[in-house]
Amino acid sequence: VCVPVTARALGDSPASLVPCRLMPVRWSRYNPSYLEPEVKTESYQKPLEELTEEEKEQMELKAVRPIKAAPPTISSSVFSDPMISKFINMMMKSGNKVLARSLMSQTLEAIKRKQLEKYHKAPENEKETIECNPYVIFHQALKNCQPIIGLSNITRGGKTYQVPVPLTDNRKRFLAMKWLITECRENKHRRTMMPEKLSQELLLAFNNEGPVVKKKHILHKMAEANRAYAHFRWW
Amino acid sequence: TLRLVGTTTAVLRKNAGAPGPEKYTEAFIKKQIEEFNLGKRHLANMMGEDPETFTQEDIDRAIAYLFPSGLFDKQARPLMKHPTEVFPEQRKIQWGEDGRPFHFLFYTGKQSYYSLMHETYEKLLNVQKHQDQLIAQDLPLQKEKRNLASSRWLTKIELEEMLLEKVSDDDYSRFIQLLEKLVTMPCADIEEKYIQKFSKEVPVQLQKVVIEPLQYDERGVAFSTGEGKRKTANATAVVYDNGTGKITVNGIDILHYFPVLQDREQLLFPFQFLGRIGKHDMVCTVSGGGRSAQAGAIRLASAKALRSFVTEKEVEFMRQAGLLTVDPRVKERKKPGQEGPRRKFTWKKR
Numbered sequence: 001v002c003v004p005v006t007a008r009a010l011g012d013s014p015a016s017l018v019p020c021r022l023m024p025v026r027w028s029r030y031n032p033s034y035l036e037p038e039v040k041t042e043s044y045q046k047p048l049e050e051l052t053e054e055e056k057e058q059m060e061l062k063a064v065r066p067i068k069a070a071p072p073t074i075s076s077s078v079f080s081d082p083m084i085s086k087f088i089n090m091m092m093k094s095g096n097k098v099l100a101r102s103l104m105s106q107t108l109e110a111i112k113r114k115q116l117e118k119y120h121k122a123p124e125n126e127k128e129t130i131e132c133n134p135y136v137i138f139h140q141a142l143k144n145c146q147p148i149i150g151l152s153n154i155t156r157g158g159k160t161y162q163v164p165v166p167l168t169d170n171r172k173r174f175l176a177m178k179w180l181i182t183e184c185r186e187n188k189h190r191r192t193m194m195p196e197k198l199s200q201e202l203l204l205a206f207n208n209e210g211p212v213v214k215k216k217h218i219l220h221k222m223a224e225a226n227r228a229y230a231h232f233r234w235w
Numbered sequence: 236t237l238r239l240v241g242t243t244t245a246v247l248r249k250n251a252g253a254p255g256p257e258k259y260t261e262a263f264i265k266k267q268i269e270e271f272n273l274g275k276r277h278l279a280n281m282m283g284e285d286p287e288t289f290t291q292e293d294i295d296r297a298i299a300y301l302f303p304s305g306l307f308d309k310q311a312r313p314l315m316k317h318p319t320e321v322f323p324e325q326r327k328i329q330w331g332e333d334g335r336p337f338h339f340l341f342y343t344g345k346q347s348y349y350s351l352m353h354e355t356y357e358k359l360l361n362v363q364k365h366q367d368q369l370i371a372q373d374l375p376l377q378k379e380k381r382n383l384a385s386s387r388w389l390t391k392i393e394l395e396e397m398l399l400e401k402v403s404d405d406d407y408s409r410f411i412q413l414l415e416k417l418v419t420m421p422c423a424d425i426e427e428k429y430i431q432k433f434s435k436e437v438p439v440q441l442q443k444v445v446i447e448p449l450q451y452d453e454r455g456v457a458f459s460t461g462e463g464k465r466k467t468a469n470a471t472a473v474v475y476d477n478g479t480g481k482i483t484v485n486g487i488d489i490l491h492y493f494p495v496l497q498d499r500e501q502l503l504f505p506f507q508f509l510g511r512i513g514k515h516d517m518v519c520t521v522s523g524g525g526r527s528a529q530a531g532a533i534r535l536a537s538a539k540a541l542r543s544f545v546t547e548k549e550v551e552f553m554r555q556a557g558l559l560t561v562d563p564r565v566k567e568r569k570k571p572g573q574e575g576p577r578r579k580f581t582w583k584k585r
Binding site: 029030037038039041044062063064066067068069070072073075076077079080097098101 | 385495497500503530551552554561562563564565
């Protein structure tokens with residue numbers, strides 16, 4: 001899809017190298033030679049001997065190429081997590097980041113409280129198995145909700161078939177987060193707050209129970225049932 | 236239509252496969268070159284300079300002095316350049332007197348491009364054969380790594396100028412893919428000369444930024460300033476040494492000025508990255524933009540100010556963490572016929 005645009009809006013974008021007035025729509029303000037920034041301090045404190053071949057090449061490349069600016073959602077502190085930032089962006093409505101962030105922090109607090117309650121009630125030998133770190137619970141729950149294989153609609157001879165298709169990492173993460181959020185928004189009592197419901201769902205997903213993991217299993221079963229059409233995929 | 240100086244007619248014309256009647260004969264261009272050289276010597280004598288060592292820059296300065304022009308368009312002003320720069324390169328006639336074309340790929344329409352692909356593939360097969368020979372003799376394959384970072388491939392426009400015919404985006408990307416494949420093979424050193432024709436050196440030192448030295452105020456405390464921009468916000472930051480970690484924005488403490496946690500995290504980001512949270516004081520002024528833009532502007536300003544306090548290696552780490560780059564993202568303009576920058580009007584069937 002091309003859009004007629006004047007040259008002045010281009011700036012550093014790749015189209016400033018092309019003297020045409022029609023531009024592809026998915027472009028970025030950065031020149032394609034700009035690389036992603038690396039924010040974590042640990043990667044800069046590694047001594048030279050520990051690096052593998054690829055990392056050494058990456059380092060050399062980074063020394064020459066320009067780097068994009070770090071986005072305002074991430075920082076080098078221990079509290080910023082890229083997955084949690086993505087989840088907050090997906091929960092956000094109409095650009096209200098303040099509300100989305102506060103909901104997330106309330107959710108994590110609710111998870112911690114529930115786990116601590118369980119911890120204090122549990123007998124001595126079970127105390128070590130109870131996980132109290134809300135970040136660990138969040139990551140594990142997301143991992144348990146990620147589907148391995150997805151379905152895509154392919155039309156052959158007038159009929160549309162659901163064909164099993166491998167998913168990329170990004171797509172898996174997106175689907176897991178999307179299912180969690182839709183589940184929490186729709187299937188709850190009118191008076192329950194989002195943090196409460198989300199913390200409930202996350203704890204269920206952490207233990208491989210709950211409606212989101214069930215949805216993942218249904219998707220896997222459908223993919224297994226439609227195995228016969230797998231050869232329709234051409235990519 | 237505009238005729239741009241310094242580009243090839245082949246690029247501007249639509250079907251470049253059939254060159255039209257020659258606009259400038261070779262004899263004409265030779266005469267122009269002789270006239271140019273003579274004129275250069277005359278000009279040098281007029282300006283009182285030595286005709287032997289009169290460079291193109293001297294010519295430009297002399298012309299600007301003798302014919303001052305107030306025109307805004309630089310290409311409309313009086314110009315005296317070597318004829319090869321003024322008259323664009325054009326292809327000679329591709330066929331003989333009997334009408335039979337010289338090149339065997341003439342009827343493909345893009346003869347230079349296809350012959351180039353043919354040659355490159357031949358080199359690839361050569362390298363493969365050499366590799367197979369080495370494997371058959373059980374000799375180790377040379378693995379000298381080419382420095383990927385310091386060279387880049389020719390751009391599409393440069394390729395077009397080299398081939399004197401139009402190259403489409405698809406064709407260009409296929410050619411680059413073939414070159415990449417050739418380069419990644421272990422025995423590619425044999426064809427190094429051929430590859431060098433298509434690669435250019437990238438200047439390694441992109442911008443050697445001068446880091447300002449520390450200044451000292453009346454109490455003897457070291458400080459340094461920095462400026463930052465983000466969207467429409469402009470900020471200046473003064474970072475003092477031997478501090479307690481207090482940060483003041485426009486005379487107000489950050490807890491009151493930035494009630495949102497995300498903005499305060501951004502302000503502390505450069506200090507936390509360098510591990511100097513309680514060691515510096517900061518006083519900043521910021522104007523314009525919104526809440527997040529102001530925070531981003533102050534972050535950039537403080538990172539720039541901190542460069543003076545820190546070793547060069549740490550400055551390089553800050554640059555690789557994205558703290559020292561100006562964020563070029565701004566609000567996209569609204570287009571006519573659409574409601575916003577991307578949103579179209581509601582589609583109505585009738």
